[in-house]
Amino acid sequence: MRILLIGATGQLGTAVHETLTARGHEVITVGRTGGDLRYDIAEPAQVAEMYVQAGAVDAVAGTAGDVPFKSVAEMAPTDYLSAFYGKVLSQIELVRQGVSRIAERGSFTLITGILGGDPIPRSSAAAMANGAVEAFVRAAAIEIAPQRINAVSPSVFTESLPKYGDFFPGIPAVDLAQVTQAYVRSIEGANTGRIFSVV
Amino acid sequence: MRILLIGATGQLGTAVHETLTARGHEVITVGRTGGDLRYDIAEPAQVAEMYVQAGAVDAVAGTAGDVPFKSVAEMAPTDYLSAFYGKVLSQIELVRQGVSRIAERGSFTLITGILGGDPIPRSSAAAMANGAVEAFVRAAAIEIAPQRINAVSPSVFTESLPKYGDFFPGIPAVDLAQVTQAYVRSIEGANTGRIFSVV
Numbered sequence: 001m002r003i004l005l006i007g008a009t010g011q012l013g014t015a016v017h018e019t020l021t022a023r024g025h026e027v028i029t030v031g032r033t034g035g036d037l038r039y040d041i042a043e044p045a046q047v048a049e050m051y052v053q054a055g056a057v058d059a060v061a062g063t064a065g066d067v068p069f070k071s072v073a074e075m076a077p078t079d080y081l082s083a084f085y086g087k088v089l090s091q092i093e094l095v096r097q098g099v100s101r102i103a104e105r106g107s108f109t110l111i112t113g114i115l116g117g118d119p120i121p122r123s124s125a126a127a128m129a130n131g132a133v134e135a136f137v138r139a140a141a142i143e144i145a146p147q148r149i150n151a152v153s154p155s156v157f158t159e160s161l162p163k164y165g166d167f168f169p170g171i172p173a174v175d176l177a178q179v180t181q182a183y184v185r186s187i188e189g190a191n192t193g194r195i196f197s198v199v
Numbered sequence: 200m201r202i203l204l205i206g207a208t209g210q211l212g213t214a215v216h217e218t219l220t221a222r223g224h225e226v227i228t229v230g231r232t233g234g235d236l237r238y239d240i241a242e243p244a245q246v247a248e249m250y251v252q253a254g255a256v257d258a259v260a261g262t263a264g265d266v267p268f269k270s271v272a273e274m275a276p277t278d279y280l281s282a283f284y285g286k287v288l289s290q291i292e293l294v295r296q297g298v299s300r301i302a303e304r305g306s307f308t309l310i311t312g313i314l315g316g317d318p319i320p321r322s323s324a325a326a327m328a329n330g331a332v333e334a335f336v337r338a339a340a341i342e343i344a345p346q347r348i349n350a351v352s353p354s355v356f357t358e359s360l361p362k363y364g365d366f367f368p369g370i371p372a373v374d375l376a377q378v379t380q381a382y383v384r385s386i387e388g389a390n391t392g393r394i395f396s397v398v
Binding site (some may be wrong): 044071072073075077080081088089092093095096099100115116117119120121122123124126127128129130131132133134135136138139140142143144156 | 243269271272274276279280283285287288291292294295298299314315316318319320321322323325326327328329331332333334335337338339341342343
């Protein structure tokens with residue numbers, strides 16, 4: 001398949017890129033600072049330009065979302081707005097603008113994360129964003145068939161434990177290799193409206 | 200208790216108002232067009248003014264949220280943004296600004312709805328908003344104790360079936376009287392971080 005991969009220079013994006021390429025797919029990478037195409041999908045107008053430049057694709061996969069981590073008391077309204085633009089609207093736009101552009105039986109795979117259901121302190125913006133995207137996925141799935149849409153919701157990556165491990169005490173980590181398989185399942189499988197939890 | 204009730208002139212707000220008053224609570228009603236206090240909580244600055252005017256309260260209950268209903272293809276980015284301001288950020292602001300103002304063991308009860316988990320066509324913005332609020336509730340709960348926070352997630356109201364019944368084919372409706380009991384449970388009980396589903 002010809003797959004548009006967003007967030008391609010990040011830790012997860014790089015792993016998904018390798019996995020999909022190894023399975024014989026043609027991957028077009030999109031990033032703000034690196035990749036085949038350079039766009040910031042938090043800007044709806046840039047999503048439109050991205051689709052024009054990308055041409056025909058069979059699948060779209062999101063692997064990135066920017067959200068601030070602060071306590072509820074430390075957050076400002078702009079922090080929640082930033083999380084909304086950075087992880088929710090950005091991924092909704094991939095779908096909203098993509099339905100008329102990708103293959104008739106193409107798919108969207110969005111990224112959420114464990115914090116939507118299992119929060120840690122300072123994660124209210126991340127949780128909010130993940131919950132929003134997961135509910136959007138369920139709602140969009142029943143409208144866009146035969147196109148499909150799923151989300152991948154991973155725990156903290158084993159590879160990220162040196163950096164973030166202290167924030168996830170006792171919470172099982174997952175290898176990036178397990179997370180990339182959830183993308184394979186969403187893209188190559190037949191499911192829709194599913195949240196593939198990798199925990 | 201002294202309870203601040205937002206969305207007090209709506210169908211649900213009116214029912215919650217009656218139930219809480221009948222149970223001996225002092226209810227201060229807030230609405231955009233009616234109520235003891237007139238504020239639009241979709242504006243963070245108005246939430247601040249509302250709390251100043253309300254004075255000391257033991258509980259805050261939200262019963263309203265504005266979201267557009269359109270197919271994914273018909274939505275504009277501004278529609279999702281409108282749902283975010285109208286149902287997500289508005290209720291987050293009740294909490295974010297309220298934690299330093301309400302009673303030490305006070306509570307917040309927010310409104311979501313069945314569409315977050317069980318969508319119908321044209322409900323992607325509503326679903327997104329409900330999923331966002333529910334995940335926020337779980338995340339905020341572990342930070343704000345001993346203050347508490349829950350959400351009430353009702354199905355379509357029996358009383359609304361003449362107007363909205365056609366959009367909920369075969370989906371069991373619930374009486375407003377059942378929904379108001381979930382508010383009582385959240386406000387007078389001891390739970391926190393719960394989504395009280397009324398379906």
